[in-house]
Amino acid sequence: MEIGLQPAEDRFMSMQTALIVPIQDPTPFSPFSPTTGLVENLKRANEAGYDGVELAITHPERISPAEREQLLKTLDETGLAVAAITTGQAYEIEGISFTEEDPALRRRAIERIKAHLNFVRELDLRAVVIIGLIRGRRGDKKGRSWLIEALCECTKEARGVRLAIEPLNRYESSLVNTMQEALEILEEVEAENLGLLLDTFHANIEEVSIEGSILKAGDRIFHVHVADSNRWAPGYGHLNFTKITRALCKINYKGFLSAEVLPEPNPDDCLKKIICHLKRR
Ligand code: LER
Numbered sequence: 001m002e003i004g005l006q007p008a009e010d011r012f013m014s015m016q017t018a019l020i021v022p023i024q025d026p027t028p029f030s031p032f033s034p035t036t037g038l039v040e041n042l043k044r045a046n047e048a049g050y051d052g053v054e055l056a057i058t059h060p061e062r063i064s065p066a067e068r069e070q071l072l073k074t075l076d077e078t079g080l081a082v083a084a085i086t087t088g089q090a091y092e093i094e095g096i097s098f099t100e101e102d103p104a105l106r107r108r109a110i111e112r113i114k115a116h117l118n119f120v121r122e123l124d125l126r127a128v129v130i131i132g133l134i135r136g137r138r139g140d141k142k143g144r145s146w147l148i149e150a151l152c153e154c155t156k157e158a159r160g161v162r163l164a165i166e167p168l169n170r171y172e173s174s175l176v177n178t179m180q181e182a183l184e185i186l187e188e189v190e191a192e193n194l195g196l197l198l199d200t201f202h203a204n205i206e207e208v209s210i211e212g213s214i215l216k217a218g219d220r221i222f223h224v225h226v227a228d229s230n231r232w233a234p235g236y237g238h239l240n241f242t243k244i245t246r247a248l249c250k251i252n253y254k255g256f257l258s259a260e261v262l263p264e265p266n267p268d269d270c271l272k273k274i275i276c277h278l279k280r281r
């Protein structure tokens with residue numbers, strides 16, 4: 001055994017894992033369907049050995065008080081944490097984003113993110129609100145300045161809740177493809193509660209070195225999405241998760257490894273594979 005590797009390996013083994021659970025609309029990146037019911041899905045995630053969930057929410061304001069109570073009760077019973085809130089479904093379903101030409105669509109996207117922030121605050125969750133596709137796809141100067149304006153407004157009203165901008169690969173957006181571009185946005189917004197989200201699938205396409213970018217971003221990484229090179233669960237493609245998690249250990253990353261993967265070859269094997277590969281069981 002290589003001397004000096006053991007401490008990092010220990011921490012790697014104990015890294016917390018999370019799974020995406022859709023609440024209102026289905027997402028292609030979860031082994032669960034919203035029609036199965038939130039409680040049932042959370043129980044399955046817990047039984048499969050996950051530490052947390054990432055809730056995919058389209059309309060936070062449509063989650064009734066009874067559903068909120070049920071969510072909190074199940075979190076309490078299972079011990080699961082809510083690691084993050086996925087917000088991009090609103091872009092795909094309603095076409096709202098920070099960078100649409102129509103100001104009304106931009107305003108709706110900003111208000112939607114504020115509703116997510118309120119939801120997290122009201123339920124006293126420690127979840128990161130994700131700025132993925134809700135920023136839109138427009139990568140020119142105008143798009144970038146609308147993004148910065150929107151982030152300034154949202155971070156000012158976040159009151160204790162953290163947001164994370166996620167670099168997306170060039171085929172999904174032209175606005176913020178790399179970790180370096182995200183760091184430049186953070187510098188301009190100048191808000192302590194804004195960090196970045198590393199998604200290993202996008203990073204595999206856009207980064208020169210995933211590990212190098214992790215080391216450079218350091219404690220600005222608030223959340224991590226894991227998927228292999230083919231967007232199946234880690235272990236089904238050719239990404240080196242030992243190297244990636246070792247780099248995360250080096251920066252003392254304490255957040256979740258949240259699986260955003262296609263439920264292939266089937267939902268059950270996908271559920272098992274993520275845990276096996278990330279926890280090395
Ligand atoms: C969102 O987290 C993401 O990674 C996107 O690729 C989903 O379309």
Ligand code: MN
Pocket residue numbers: 132166199225260
């Ligand atoms: Mn992602």
